[in-house]
Amino acid sequence: MFKKLLNSFALALHNIRTRLFHTLLSILGIVIGVGALVTVLSLIDGLEKFAKEQITTTTSLKAVMIETNTYKRVNDVGVQKEDYGYLNYERFKTFSGAITIPATGYIEFGKNSEVLLSDSSKVGVGVNGVNALHPTLAVLETGRLFTAEELTAKTPVAFANYSFAKQVAGKDSVDTALGQTIAYKDKVVKVVGVLKSKGREKPELYLPISLFSDDELKADPPRVMFEVDEVEQVQAFKKDAELWLRSNVAKDTTDFRVMTNEGRVEQAAKGFLLFRIVMGMIVGISVIVGGIGVMNVLLISVNERTVEIGVRKAMGAKKRDILLQFLAESVTVSLFGSLLGLVFGILFAMGAVPVIKAFADVPFEAAYTLNTFMVITIIAIVIGIVFGTYPAMRAARLNPVDAIRRE
Incomplete structure (x- = not known):
């Protein structure tokens, strides 16, 4: 044949x-x-x-993002929940220690607001409460970032991005922004560092997230991102995170969204x-x-x-x-x-x-x-x-x- x-x-x-x-x-x-x-x-x-x-290249496949869902669906209408689980800094530390899969965690609270400068002038800025910055973002122009000890001790220090530091320094060098005091609501912090410029960017100020009260964090729940050491362990980390959140923090099963970039x-x-x-x-x-x-x-x-x-x-x-x-x-x-x-x-x-x-x-x-x-x-x-x-x-x-x- x-x-x-x-x-x-x-x-x-x-x-x-x-x-x-x-x-x-x-x-x-x-x-x-x-x-x-x-x-x-x-x-x-x-x-x-x-x-x-x-x-x-723009997002890491090793990243696991966690967001709080403050709304629920009632008759196909989004309704604000009266109560929901959220992560503050203490819960975040407990959460990070409970997950056995190696990963680096970042928690961030962000809100646009007016702040008062040392010369009594008011300016608009993005106020962020963080535990740390990702290494790709934490590139300094001058000064330093706040330390883990300052974060734990709730020391009133902060660092600024280049755009905000220029507003604080005026016509002078951004180095003069170091040591300046910034007032945000009931918090008065001292600038200890300035991030390197990234071109056009909105003004940002970074404070230790431990300085924010539970009421502030609940009103606008922080975002959490974990960078898992091995990309093969991302799905396992996601499952462990969902289980821990449901068991320890969530008020109901819809309180948290755990996402990965693999979905994208x-x-x-x-x-x-x-x-x-x-x-x-x-x-x-x-x-x-x-x-x-x-x-x-x-x-x-x-x-x-x-x-x-x-x-x-x-x-x-x-x-x-x-x-x-x-x-x-x-x-x-x-x-x-x-x-x-x-x-x-x-x-x-x-x-x-x-x-x-x-x-x-x-x-x-x-x-x-x-x-x-x-x-x-x-x-x-x-x-x-x-x-x-x-x-x-x-x-x-x-x-x-x-x-x-x-x-």
């Missing part, structure tokens, strides 16, 4: 070579269709790769899969048109080779031998057209990338994955079988006497 199959493909290649120009014209549709499909898939793969890179990656992947399917179906119309071209070239081939078919059947060839020969020819023609379309699609995608970069100004590249090449191969085989079946059956049904008499 395998030998017959090889002979059928060899004969198919011979017949294609004898009518090469006619075959090329007939498979033009499949070349264009497959080329368009390759271009679309490679550009979508490139977009997906770019999106994942952006997600992983999965959502992006689902979106691109949907986009890939929709665009594939649209471009697939061109591939179907190409399949009709394959059927056309085979029907012409059957008409031109009726005598050959008659002689072969008269000499003992069975219906399945003729059927196999023309199906092999159909698959070969489809594979040949798909190969040309693959080359055409790759070249077109390579030409499209500089145009996209020129307009979008992003580091975007087309991506060629194994899945794309497998899809094209499967499409070629399916087209060959589907659109080659009718011509092959027509050739197999020819009566040898009638076929020879046509000459």
Whole structure:
């Protein structure tokens, strides 16, 4: 059987070579269709790769975020809860110690407010209560951050970002902001450090979160972020965190949302899969048109080779031998057209990338994955079988006497 199959493909290649120009014209549709499909898939793969890179560079896949949900749904309406669980600094420390999976935790309370400077002027600033800053954010221009001892002792110190320090210093150097006193409600803190500038940024002031009362924290519950040491342990950490919060802090099961950035990656992947399917179906119309071209070239081939078919059947060839020969020819023609379309699609995608970069100004590249090449191969085989079946059956049904008499 395998030998017959090889002979059928060899004969198919011979017949294609004898009518090469006619075959090329007939498979033009499949070349264009497959080329368009390759271009679309490679550009979508490139977009997906770019999106994942952006997600992983702007947010850590090791991060676990915890937010307090202060609303509940009643008759499909969001209603403020009367009571809910939340994390203050003491509960956060207990929480961090209870989770056995290695991770670094950050808690932050934030609120925009007016503060009073040492010269009695009032300015607007984002007031943040924190236990620490992530190392990527804690880059100092001058001075220092507050210490763990100051955090525990509730020492009234603070550090500012560069934008707020410039407001405090006025025309002087930001170094002069060090030692200045800032009054926020009933708190008077001394500035001990200034963060390095990040360009355009809103003014921010960072205080030890231990300085804030439970009433302040409950009114606007802090956000918590943990950076897990190993990305493989993120899901396990999330489950442990949800269990601890439900058991020790939550008033009901909806009080906390525990989120990871893996969900963002999965959502992006689902979106691109949907986009890939929709665009594939649209471009697939061109591939179907190409399949009709394959059927056309085979029907012409059957008409031109009726005598050959008659002689072969008269000499003992069975219906399945003729059927196999023309199906092999159909698959070969489809594979040949798909190969040309693959080359055409790759070249077109390579030409499209500089145009996209020129307009979008992003580091975007087309991506060629194994899945794309497998899809094209499967499409070629399916087209060959589907659109080659009718011509092959027509050739197999020819009566040898009638076929020879046509000459």
